[in-house]
Amino acid sequence: MLKRNGSAIHRFGLMEENAMSIRKMIALHPDVHGHVNQPLGDAAHHLMYCARMCLSCADACAAEKMDMRQCIRVCEDCADICEATGKLAVRRTGSNERVLREALEFCARVCDACAAECDRYEHEHCKLCAQMCRECAEDCRNAAASVMEPA
Amino acid sequence: MLKRNGSAIHRFGLMEENAMSIRKMIALHPDVHGHVNQPLGDAAHHLMYCARMCLSCADACAAEKMDMRQCIRVCEDCADICEATGKLAVRRTGSNERVLREALEFCARVCDACAAECDRYEHEHCKLCAQMCRECAEDCRNAAASVMEPA
Amino acid sequence: MLKRNGSAIHRFGLMEENAMSIRKMIALHPDVHGHVNQPLGDAAHHLMYCARMCLSCADACAAEKMDMRQCIRVCEDCADICEATGKLAVRRTGSNERVLREALEFCARVCDACAAECDRYEHEHCKLCAQMCRECAEDCRNAAASVMEPA
Amino acid sequence: MLKRNGSAIHRFGLMEENAMSIRKMIALHPDVHGHVNQPLGDAAHHLMYCARMCLSCADACAAEKMDMRQCIRVCEDCADICEATGKLAVRRTGSNERVLREALEFCARVCDACAAECDRYEHEHCKLCAQMCRECAEDCRNAAASVMEPA
Numbered sequence: 001m002l003k004r005n006g007s008a009i010h011r012f013g014l015m016e017e018n019a020m021s022i023r024k025m026i027a028l029h030p031d032v033h034g035h036v037n038q039p040l041g042d043a044a045h046h047l048m049y050c051a052r053m054c055l056s057c058a059d060a061c062a063a064e065k066m067d068m069r070q071c072i073r074v075c076e077d078c079a080d081i082c083e084a085t086g087k088l089a090v091r092r093t094g095s096n097e098r099v100l101r102e103a104l105e106f107c108a109r110v111c112d113a114c115a116a117e118c119d120r121y122e123h124e125h126c127k128l129c130a131q132m133c134r135e136c137a138e139d140c141r142n143a144a145a146s147v148m149e150p151a
Numbered sequence: 152m153l154k155r156n157g158s159a160i161h162r163f164g165l166m167e168e169n170a171m172s173i174r175k176m177i178a179l180h181p182d183v184h185g186h187v188n189q190p191l192g193d194a195a196h197h198l199m200y201c202a203r204m205c206l207s208c209a210d211a212c213a214a215e216k217m218d219m220r221q222c223i224r225v226c227e228d229c230a231d232i233c234e235a236t237g238k239l240a241v242r243r244t245g246s247n248e249r250v251l252r253e254a255l256e257f258c259a260r261v262c263d264a265c266a267a268e269c270d271r272y273e274h275e276h277c278k279l280c281a282q283m284c285r286e287c288a289e290d291c292r293n294a295a296a297s298v299m300e301p302a
Numbered sequence: 303m304l305k306r307n308g309s310a311i312h313r314f315g316l317m318e319e320n321a322m323s324i325r326k327m328i329a330l331h332p333d334v335h336g337h338v339n340q341p342l343g344d345a346a347h348h349l350m351y352c353a354r355m356c357l358s359c360a361d362a363c364a365a366e367k368m369d370m371r372q373c374i375r376v377c378e379d380c381a382d383i384c385e386a387t388g389k390l391a392v393r394r395t396g397s398n399e400r401v402l403r404e405a406l407e408f409c410a411r412v413c414d415a416c417a418a419e420c421d422r423y424e425h426e427h428c429k430l431c432a433q434m435c436r437e438c439a440e441d442c443r444n445a446a447a448s449v450m451e452p453a
Numbered sequence: 454m455l456k457r458n459g460s461a462i463h464r465f466g467l468m469e470e471n472a473m474s475i476r477k478m479i480a481l482h483p484d485v486h487g488h489v490n491q492p493l494g495d496a497a498h499h500l501m502y503c504a505r506m507c508l509s510c511a512d513a514c515a516a517e518k519m520d521m522r523q524c525i526r527v528c529e530d531c532a533d534i535c536e537a538t539g540k541l542a543v544r545r546t547g548s549n550e551r552v553l554r555e556a557l558e559f560c561a562r563v564c565d566a567c568a569a570e571c572d573r574y575e576h577e578h579c580k581l582c583a584q585m586c587r588e589c590a591e592d593c594r595n596a597a598a599s600v601m602e603p604a
Contacts, residue, residue: 021279025204028276029211044203052199053176056241060180062364062374063244072364073547076540081556083234084537087529090207093214094526099563103534106559110552125179128172213515213525223515224396227389232405235386238378245375250412254383257408261401323581327506330578331513346505354501355478358543362482365546385536392509395516427481430474 022048022090029092040089043104043136043143047086050136054079054114057129064123071117071126078114078133081107089143097147104144111137173199173241180243191240194255194287194294198237201287205230205265208280215274222268226280229265232258233287240294248298255295262288324350324392331394342391345406345438345445349388352438356381356416359431366425373419377431380416383409384438391445399449406446413439475501475543482545493542496557496589496596500539503589507532507567510582517576524570528582531567534560535589542596550600557597564590 023041027034058075061068085107088100111133118130174192178185209226212219236258239251262284269281325343329336360377363370387409390402413435420432476494480487511528514521538560541553564586571583 021200021283022203022207025207025211025276025279028274028279029207030214030216030274048199048203049172052173052195052237052241055238056173056176056180059242059244059375059378060176062371063181065181069364070547073361073544073549074552076361076544077549077552080537080540081552084533086203087206087533090203091210091526091529093210094523096526096530096566099527099530099534099566102559102562106555109555113549113552123179123181125176128176128179132172210526210529213522220515221396224393224398224512225401227393227512228398228401231386231389232401235382238382242375242378245372247375247379247415250376250379250383250415253408253411257404260404264398264401323502323585324505324509327509327513327578327581330576330581331509332516332518332576350501350505351474354475354497354539354543357540358475358478358482361544361546362478365483367483388505389508392505393512395512425481425483427478430478430481434474 026090026092032092037143037146039139039142039146043139044086044089046132046136046139047082047089047107050111050132051079051082051086053129053132054082057118057125060123060125068121071121074114074117075129078110081110082136085140101144101147104140104147108137108140108144111140177241177243183243188294188297190290190293190297194290195237195240197283197287197290198233198240198258201262201283202230202233202237204280204283205233208269208276211274211276219272222272222277225265225268229261229284232261236291252295252298255291255298259288259291259295262291328392328394334394339445339448341441341444341448345441346388346391348434348438348441349384349391349409352413352434353381353384353388355431355434356384359420359427362425362427370423373423373428376416376419380412380435383412387442403446403449406442406449410439410442410446413442479543479545485545490596490599492592492595492599496592497539497542499585499589499592500535500542500560503564503585504532504535504539506582506585507535510571510578513576513578521574524574524579527567527570531563531586534563538593554597554600557593557600561590561593561597564593 022045023036023038026032026041026044027036054075058072058079061072061075085103088096088103115130115133115137118126118133120126173196174187174189177183177192177195178187205226209223209230212223212226236254239247239254266281266284266288269277269284271277324347325338325340328334328343328346329338356377360374360381363374363377387405390398390405417432417435417439420428420435422428475498476489476491479485479494479497480489507528511525511532514525514528538556541549541556568583568586568590571579571586573579
């Protein structure tokens, strides 16, 4: 019992810390020297969440009684693009700036499309997914603007 | 400027909220009725983080001057298994309990192996990755114990 | 027109060659020296296919008129596990034998479960998916038996 | 022994069949009615291969004695984008034409960039990867041109 309480407190601390930990991890890359690109770090963080929430929304849609096929398709596609873009966004070895910027710009449009589809439904999971997609799209655009291509 | 400050505050709020949002999303699944399996929700959350942090550690290892090949291999493999297990952990449509439980148990062992490899190095990214892997392994084991197979 | 025919012939040749190319690629790894583990190469090849065919079956199931929720769940989960296992199966840098063998053994059981679920339906995509899963499970078991753990 | 020979023959037949099976699977989707978009089916097939071969090239690069960091980065990123695009390319439930077309167009550029990087090296795995990327880029462009947006 005590152990459980202790574990719960520990876990709460961990959750807090986790919110920072993708950026912290990137800061430890030997070529980054602690100077993380903040908008790109934010995007990396939200892309990870958005990918999983789109997957969860698609799964919830599959269990709804009404026909949610279009929303399933759009959420599954958005999950895949966010997943891939989120992986690109954490890498700092070498340089792939043009690809990264285009990925972020494209992903923002995919998130826009997913938010628009989810907005069409009253399901709470669709509303939450739409909100996440809008915030992720904004983060992707900010991050894309921050990525400099080599001259 | 003001807008930036406002956005930063907003973002901080969002980070807090995000820490809860995978579980919140699962709670909105039509078959879940708000009763989320807490250990499984925690595992879903940490698996998402652990996958990305192992990927980031592998990327940082590739930029280190010393030979980090073994750590790259183990981190990349762990990222892939955490990624897959994390996807299974959010799905609530239908039932795939035996597969889910085995995935969580297997993933815990993969995280153990990754933590052990990362522990061999002094790089801060390896230390952070090892910590994440240990916590993720614990969450996976707790979650596996909470998944009931149909009688 | 001629160009199109030429391209078709070229493509046919490419398809043939592709069937061999995952193994060919692995054979070119600097630590492999051309001696590919044949069962592991076969598994790498089929895991790639099986992941994509399970995804396709889940997508087709979502468009069927009858309730295919359980099959969608099982196919999506199988796609994710095959995907992850397939990635592990191509890596030859460093050594992660125990994880690889367990991944192959686990994946075989996931494929068995997916084949059993797909076998319950008359849809042609389910039948094809079940067949693929059975063959993939067999390849995974052969490959697992071929992976030696370091003494 | 005989069984092994039989199995090998069977496997050879399976390899042949597999080359066709992604398209065959798509043809069985209830909304497709057997009329597969051929360029899109080809792209789905090659994206699957290209994703895995870029992953394999990155893994082989990590084991080379010379500094292959830039090639590892570009191959890993290309693998992720091909993976995501390949998943989008097999889905036929609902409609997400604009996203699919943009994904294919973007992926073609990522494959171009990966081919250009791999072309800089003498390693046989880089040469094979570059060839695969060029063919995949061509397939993606053909497929993008074949995807019609709804009027």
